[in-house]
Amino acid sequence: xxxxxxxxxxxxxxxxxxxxxxxxxxxxxxxxxxxxxxxxxxxxxxxxxxxxxxxxxxxxxxxxxxxxxxxxxxxxxxxxxxxxxxxxxxxxxxxxxxxxxxxxxxxxxxxxxxxxxxxxxxxxxxxxxxxxxxxxxxxxxxxxxxxxxxxxxxxxxxxxxxxxxxxxxxxxxxxxxxxxxxxxxxxxxxxxxxxxxxxxxxxxxxxxxxxx
Amino acid sequence: xxxxxxxxxxxxxxxxxxxxxxxxxxxxxxxxxxxxxxxxxxxxxxxxxxxxxxxxxxxxxxxxxxxxxxxxxxxxxxxxxxxxxxxxxxxxxxxxxxxxxxxxxxxxxxxxxxxxxxxxxxxxxxxxxxx
Numbered sequence: 001x002x003x004x005x006x007x008x009x010x011x012x013x014x015x016x017x018x019x020x021x022x023x024x025x026x027x028x029x030x031x032x033x034x035x036x037x038x039x040x041x042x043x044x045x046x047x048x049x050x051x052x053x054x055x056x057x058x059x060x061x062x063x064x065x066x067x068x069x070x071x072x073x074x075x076x077x078x079x080x081x082x083x084x085x086x087x088x089x090x091x092x093x094x095x096x097x098x099x100x101x102x103x104x105x106x107x108x109x110x111x112x113x114x115x116x117x118x119x120x121x122x123x124x125x126x127x128x129x130x131x132x133x134x135x136x137x138x139x140x141x142x143x144x145x146x147x148x149x150x151x152x153x154x155x156x157x158x159x160x161x162x163x164x165x166x167x168x169x170x171x172x173x174x175x176x177x178x179x180x181x182x183x184x185x186x187x188x189x190x191x192x193x194x195x196x197x198x199x200x201x202x203x204x205x206x207x208x209x210x211x212x
Numbered sequence: 213x214x215x216x217x218x219x220x221x222x223x224x225x226x227x228x229x230x231x232x233x234x235x236x237x238x239x240x241x242x243x244x245x246x247x248x249x250x251x252x253x254x255x256x257x258x259x260x261x262x263x264x265x266x267x268x269x270x271x272x273x274x275x276x277x278x279x280x281x282x283x284x285x286x287x288x289x290x291x292x293x294x295x296x297x298x299x300x301x302x303x304x305x306x307x308x309x310x311x312x313x314x315x316x317x318x319x320x321x322x323x324x325x326x327x328x329x330x331x332x333x334x335x336x337x338x339x340x341x342x343x
Binding site: 002005009012013030031034035037038039041042045046069070073074076077078081085088 | 224225228229230232233236237239240241243244247248251
């Protein structure tokens with residue numbers, strides 16, 4: 001389900017951005033650039049939501065007394081949707097007539113001509129996201145400890161996305177973007193802090209609960 | 213030890229997932245639309261100079277302009293009304309190409325001190341980045 005939604009959405013995003021590329025002015029059009037910015041923000045927010053919801057899964061929260069799987073499924077769909085929007089972000093940059101962004105720049109870190117370090121951090125974040133989601137896709141066929149170790153890569157992945165958005169994005173100077181980055185980073189830090197502090201409490205809860 | 217609990221094999225809450233996907237797509241669309249609307253038209257200094265030069269009042273209006281603006285039945289005008297045959301047909305608006313803008317206006321059309329110095333090379337790919 002999540003992968004199908006992810007694939008459909010990514011295909012729709014790429015098609016829509018390609019349509020914008022065709023219909024815009026070939027030299028001075030900004031449709032692809034605006035799409036890249038919008039997809040970048042959407043991907044970042046979904047990645048943030050996935051990270052926070054993942055920690056919420058660890059806390060075994062039951063919003064409204066609902067089932068435990070609500071957080072888990074929301075966590076899954078947010079992570080796969082983040083990959084879709086990151087794909088749209090990269091596709092829009094590749095199609096932009098002004099930004100000379102090559103597929104090599106999207107795959108290999110620190111090769112971009114524009115802010116190579118900052119863009120390279122984003123490329124590393126993309127690879128970390130792919131490894132995290134790939135390990136979950138084959139989670140039933142790998143040992144739990146290995147999957148769990150790979151799943152912890154989600155934290156540096158989110159951190160890379162945050163740093164990439166702040167340092168490489170052109171909207172960082174705007175108040176709205178700064179508010180988004182500050183609020184999401186603060187929320188993640190708070191939840192992560194609770195996660196670290198609540199390790200013993202959760203472990204005790206796991207010992208008393210028959211369902212993992 | 214493997215488990216079927218992890219991974220994407222057993223997924224539930226389809227409505228929730230579709231809701232989140234729809235919200236994310238709508239948010240992306242709104243952001244794209246908002247970014248597109250936030251772009252203000254980029255005006256080159258040469259464009260502004262040309263526009264200002266057009267607004268500088270001239271001593272005598274051109275014959276075409278006088279023929280278009282003056283009405284034959286206007287009693288306040290001292291000039292006699294032009295003969296019907298002299299009235300030109302309604303001028304058709306010819307498309308003005310927007311791209312070829314003179315990089316440096318001629319000295320007759322430039323307004324000294326009012327505009328910054330235009331760039332020496334035409335800026336063809338200038339566009340605003342960011343909001």
